Amino acid sequence: MPSSAPDVQADVDVGERLRALRRSRRATLRTVAERSGLSESFLSQVERGRSSASIESLRRVADALGVSMADLFEPGGLPGPRVLRRDERPALSFGVLGKKLLLTPRPLHHLEVFAGELEVGGSTGTEPYAHGDSEELFVVLAGTVQLELGGELFDLEPGDSIDYRSSTPHRISNTGQDLAEVMWIISPPSY
Numbered sequence: 001m002p003s004s005a006p007d008v009q010a011d012v013d014v015g016e017r018l019r020a021l022r023r024s025r026r027a028t029l030r031t032v033a034e035r036s037g038l039s040e041s042f043l044s045q046v047e048r049g050r051s052s053a054s055i056e057s058l059r060r061v062a063d064a065l066g067v068s069m070a071d072l073f074e075p076g077g078l079p080g081p082r083v084l085r086r087d088e089r090p091a092l093s094f095g096v097l098g099k100k101l102l103l104t105p106r107p108l109h110h111l112e113v114f115a116g117e118l119e120v121g122g123s124t125g126t127e128p129y130a131h132g133d134s135e136e137l138f139v140v141l142a143g144t145v146q147l148e149l150g151g152e153l154f155d156l157e158p159g160d161s162i163d164y165r166s167s168t169p170h171r172i173s174n175t176g177q178d179l180a181e182v183m184w185i186i187s188p189p190s191y
Helices: 014-024 029-036 040-047 055-065
Strands: 091-094 096-102 112-123 135-142 145-149 152-156 161-165 170-174 180-187
Touching: 014 040, 014 055, 029 040, 029 055, 040 055, 135 170, 145 161, 152 161
Parallel strands: none
Antiparallel strands: 091 096, 096 112, 112 170, 112 180, 135 161, 135 180, 145 152, 145 170
């Protein structure tokens, strides 16, 4: 007779899980230790099951590995790809006649990607803005835009890209006669 009780998942060996996640990201204990502020020896002991980690320590390790806390407790394989459907993208209207769409599913700790649309005459705003101090890559997908970056002007066309620090004041405006489609790639996230 089949049981009506729900299936109970087996306990997850967090140490083994940490080791598997670390190795899948080709990170050394030293790298994770530096990113998390924990010692290599402590991390090694946790991975081998010789020491327990506090919730705060696990959060720091998860952040260092670029995974969520929930990923540490998933039985089985490594976290798989996450799909963010076009119609489910978080959207933000900004500046003058502009819209930004988040392309990176959450949580993604080391990378942030936005698609943007600027209508004719649209811009990111009347003044340049800055955020954090991340690496930022700006790519023009369609249309013609002008990027004001730290007082310099750059005219960009489809396929052009430019990189800069997000701490440098920047402003984008559509200088063409059609909708401009652009993309921002930011690492680590700072927007």
